Amino acid sequence: MSALLAATALKLLNHLLAQTPGGQEKLAAYAGRHARLAVGAVGVAFAIAPDGTLAESAESIPSVTLRLPADALLRLPHQGEGVLREARIEGDAALAETLGQVLRSLRWDAAEDLSRVVGDVAAERVVGSARSMLSAGGDLASRFANAGSEYVADEAQMLIRPAASVAFASDVDTLRDDFSRLQKRIELLERRAQPKS
Structure with a gap:
């Protein structure tokens, strides 16, 4: 993974950690330990800082490696826990368990981030509208799938x-x-x- 991409990934993870109560405290217990998070063939190595944040690491042999499927980033917003259950763990089991717990608890507070730009009320409205659109999109996709299966079974008599x-x-x-x-x-x-x- 390029240094810029790794730095960006760590910055994003640290931002999410800051919004997750107790996440940094759990990781601080493993300060100085090195880990690697791999998604398919792409990975980022990091060290756990004393304050529980993640920092770039040049350590060639991490204490633990968490390997996720190549499509994990695409599936994570919809299948969260399911994707993380597919993780393969190599190395220190206690550190891997803690990292897994923290990663599963990460939640992005989009309204909080957006409120810094447009204000609290506008941010809540934008996020609420986005959720409604995503929900409607999921409902539309479900209806489309049902209509498609009915057509294939009844009209086209393919099933x-x-x-x-x-x-x-x-x-x-x-x-x-x-x-x-x-x-x-x-x-x-x-x-x-x-x-x-």
Whole structure:
């Protein structure tokens, strides 16, 4: 990871840590320890400062490495905990557990940051509108997905609905049983029709 990108990532993490109650205090217990957070092939190495913030680290062998899937940053806003559960941990388990707890608790207070630029009331309105739009977007995506699946199942008849599949399977079972009974009846009639010697 380039030095500029690493510095930016650490600045962002420290900003979020400052907005997370208790986060810095938990990390301060591990002051002087080195860690690496890797997302896919990209990673940032950092040291834990005495005040619990994160600083750049040139340490080649960190105490712990947390590896997240390559698509973690895209999935994190929607799947938060699920993405963090996929993390692979190498090294000091206690430090990794603390880092995991702190990372899971990070929350961005967008209204707080925006209020410095536009004021408290305007920031709350902007953030509220953004949440509404995101919620409406999620609702729209859900409706679109439902409409698409209904079209594929009903109009285009490319898929079979579960109820229709169950009914079809039941009909096939009934037909199979009827066929077996008919076959046995025919065999019985053939045996009766054969001349006795």
